[in-house]
Amino acid sequence: AQSVTQLGSHVSVSEGALVLLRCNYSSSVPPYLFWYVQYPNQGLQLLLKYTTGATLVKGINGFEAEFKKSETSFHLTKPSAHMSDAAEYFCAVRRVDSSYKLIFGSGTRLLVRP
Amino acid sequence: DSGVTQTPKHLITATGQRVTLRCSPRSGDLSVYWYQQSLDQGLQFLIQYYNGEERAKGNILERFSAQQFPDLHSELNLSSLELGDSALYFCASSTGTYLNEQFFGPGTRLTVL
Numbered sequence: 001a002q003s004v005t006q007l008g009s010h011v012s013v014s015e016g017a018l019v020l021l022r023c024n025y026s027s028s029v030p031p032y033l034f035w036y037v038q039y040p041n042q043g044l045q046l047l048l049k050y051t052t053g054a055t056l057v058k059g060i061n062g063f064e065a066e067f068k069k070s071e072t073s074f075h076l077t078k079p080s081a082h083m084s085d086a087a088e089y090f091c092a093v094r095r096v097d098s099s100y101k102l103i104f105g106s107g108t109r110l111l112v113r114p
Numbered sequence: 115d116s117g118v119t120q121t122p123k124h125l126i127t128a129t130g131q132r133v134t135l136r137c138s139p140r141s142g143d144l145s146v147y148w149y150q151q152s153l154d155q156g157l158q159f160l161i162q163y164y165n166g167e168e169r170a171k172g173n174i175l176e177r178f179s180a181q182q183f184p185d186l187h188s189e190l191n192l193s194s195l196e197l198g199d200s201a202l203y204f205c206a207s208s209t210g211t212y213l214n215e216q217f218f219g220p221g222t223r224l225t226v227l
């Protein structure tokens with residue numbers, strides 16, 4: 001069975017500091033992986049995705065994630081946090097069956113301190 | 115703007131009542147997903163439709179049902195509402211193909227009093 005684990009329900013960083021949000025997955029086949037962001041009172045927005053090819057994936061708003069098969073990880077990073085990055089972030093893996101539905105992690109709330 | 119629309123934005127109702135939430139997918143998307151987001155349960159997949167047919171079911175209560183119409187819009191019906199049904203309900207759409215990048219609507223916030 002596929003699953004996603006996000007370590008840390010809350011992460012707090014100072015403005016300008018490195019952002020690191022952790023995601024580990026389990027999958028018996030090569031996964032398709034996604035990061036979504038949810039700003040307050042809004043729906044989820046796709047930040048980036050990994051399917052095949054280059055393991056370092058760049059997304060919107062300066063975020064990137066690296067697929068590491070040996071570590072079964074897909075951590076999300078941003079070199080310098082901005083106040084506007086404060087939101088909840090969800091990692092997801094695509095289920096390998098005919099539904100292709102996404103399995104989401106429990107989410108990590110990012111707090112950015114001035 | 116994701117291109118997915120949901121109505122209404124807010125809904126306040128009483129226990130025991132029935133409500134209908136509506137979703138219009140992005141143009142060209144055949145697949146619609148419904149999710150429930152609550153503080154205690156997180157983001158939970160409820161049900162998926164593809165081109166009018168149910169494709170996958172998740173943690174959807176028997177009091178809840180959904181359908182997708184020929185014009186591809188979808189409705190989620192919630193009946194015999196309980197206080198615990200208060201949540202944010204999201205609709206997402208995708209092409210339904212192997213990549214399955216989902217685009218989310220703004221959600222409907224349901225409050226059951």
